[in-house]
Amino acid sequence: MTSRGRGEATRERILAAASTVIRERGLAHTTTKEIARVAGYSEATLYKHFTGKEDLFLAVLRIRLAPFIGLMVQLPDQAGSGSVPARLTELGHEMLRVYEESAQLAMALFAEPVLLDRQRELFRQTGAGPQHANTVLADYLRRERERGRIAPTADPVALANLFLGACFYRAFLVAFLGPAGDQLLDHDPDRFVRELVAAMPYPAAGASGAAAG
Amino acid sequence: MTSRGRGEATRERILAAASTVIRERGLAHTTTKEIARVAGYSEATLYKHFTGKEDLFLAVLRIRLAPFIGLMVQLPDQAGSGSVPARLTELGHEMLRVYEESAQLAMALFAEPVLLDRQRELFRQTGAGPQHANTVLADYLRRERERGRIAPTADPVALANLFLGACFYRAFLVAFLGPAGDQLLDHDPDRFVRELVAAMPYPAAGASGAAAG
DNA sequence: CCGCTGTAAGTAAGTGTTCACTTACCTGTA
DNA sequence: TACAGGTAAGTGAACACTTACTTACAGCGG
Numbered sequence: 001m002t003s004r005g006r007g008e009a010t011r012e013r014i015l016a017a018a019s020t021v022i023r024e025r026g027l028a029h030t031t032t033k034e035i036a037r038v039a040g041y042s043e044a045t046l047y048k049h050f051t052g053k054e055d056l057f058l059a060v061l062r063i064r065l066a067p068f069i070g071l072m073v074q075l076p077d078q079a080g081s082g083s084v085p086a087r088l089t090e091l092g093h094e095m096l097r098v099y100e101e102s103a104q105l106a107m108a109l110f111a112e113p114v115l116l117d118r119q120r121e122l123f124r125q126t127g128a129g130p131q132h133a134n135t136v137l138a139d140y141l142r143r144e145r146e147r148g149r150i151a152p153t154a155d156p157v158a159l160a161n162l163f164l165g166a167c168f169y170r171a172f173l174v175a176f177l178g179p180a181g182d183q184l185l186d187h188d189p190d191r192f193v194r195e196l197v198a199a200m201p202y203p204a205a206g207a208s209g210a211a212a213g
Numbered sequence: 214m215t216s217r218g219r220g221e222a223t224r225e226r227i228l229a230a231a232s233t234v235i236r237e238r239g240l241a242h243t244t245t246k247e248i249a250r251v252a253g254y255s256e257a258t259l260y261k262h263f264t265g266k267e268d269l270f271l272a273v274l275r276i277r278l279a280p281f282i283g284l285m286v287q288l289p290d291q292a293g294s295g296s297v298p299a300r301l302t303e304l305g306h307e308m309l310r311v312y313e314e315s316a317q318l319a320m321a322l323f324a325e326p327v328l329l330d331r332q333r334e335l336f337r338q339t340g341a342g343p344q345h346a347n348t349v350l351a352d353y354l355r356r357e358r359e360r361g362r363i364a365p366t367a368d369p370v371a372l373a374n375l376f377l378g379a380c381f382y383r384a385f386l387v388a389f390l391g392p393a394g395d396q397l398l399d400h401d402p403d404r405f406v407r408e409l410v411a412a413m414p415y416p417a418a419g420a421s422g423a424a425a426g
Numbered sequence: 427c428c429g430c431t432g433t434a435a436g437t438a439a440g441t442g443t444t445c446a447c448t449t450a451c452c453t454g455t456a
Numbered sequence: 457t458a459c460a461g462g463t464a465a466g467t468g469a470a471c472a473c474t475t476a477c478t479t480a481c482a483g484c485g486g
Binding site for chain 3: 223254255256257258261
Binding site for chain 1: 238239240241242317318319320321322323324325326327329330333336337342343344367368370371372374375376377378379380381382383385386388389390391393394397398400405408409411412414
């Protein structure tokens, strides 16, 4: 159990190389040979640190999915601090960023059912999963509604689904359409989030929905 | 140019087999050998009808993506007919179904950058693409707003992004979480769509947002 | 109606390549 | 000496794709 330093560094270099190669070549065309080349080790070294390709891919996956899973844990505690639109704007940008980082690999799993099953198994064991984002945001919105900062007739669960869904779909479209997407999707991210936030039903004077159009 | 009947039938059987195998084994582990076996032909026959694996995959992709792309063309013409909640409910269910059918394969493309690029190229050439769903729905909502059936302060573009995003994200979560998702996502589809539709900002008497709870 | 020919549909049996993974070995150090 | 870290050089399997072949039949001059 002493002197693990070198080994761990190697492991991390391999993980970083794998992550890079997956990004560049796609999950399906990532080979052990190429990972080893990028990491600066021989292929055999990969097998000293991981039991196989699947093990290595799952390790990368978990690193990349961590923010996707863990993003929102801190959100509900802060109900009441800061204006609701300000917090939602912040959240929207963060979701767009995280989804763009993580969702591409998560989606690529649909090409690899074995890895997908393994990841599901992990969700089952840990009780985590992307669906918790909805729960957490709904909780936050419910508290803000109790404080009178969200329209009293609004449905927090539906609003959470709408808000997160719009962010996720946007991230998907950006990734799916590629560089050309900037022209096809005629809004910039700032405006996109601003309009989403404005469309939330706030309680007061004006009509709710598109309060600040 | 006469008597193509047999050949076309073969082509379609191959396409159907490829579609089946992709569903069952995943895009990455779909082999020409297995497609031929399922189709009931030899591998060589595949190459009489398609120039290669990539050509075959793209043909499947285009068949599967067709409803994803073309779903909404008929929507805006019908503004004014039927109640807005009724039409949105219908649309929501249809989107969930179409996304579940098509989106899985679309997402699997993130594992195969070459195929993804080819599909983008097709989008560019034809001017089609999934982003048009947003445009079309936004147009519909704008017309209904002019008719006074959507809150006058509402932002049609934002509402379209929210509504379609929620449907897409829902379809993603269902596919990603797999069979266990039914327990993790504690709503059934009917209720899910009903709550989305209710959260749209209608103009009248009560507060908008969650009008019909 | 015959016999000939061109061709489309289909296949058995490969080919070369690439892949994930292994073996046998070397080296520095506690 | 024991062992962790690392490697060169494989190995068998799986893959996309090809070659050389058979079969069926449509078209057509006689």
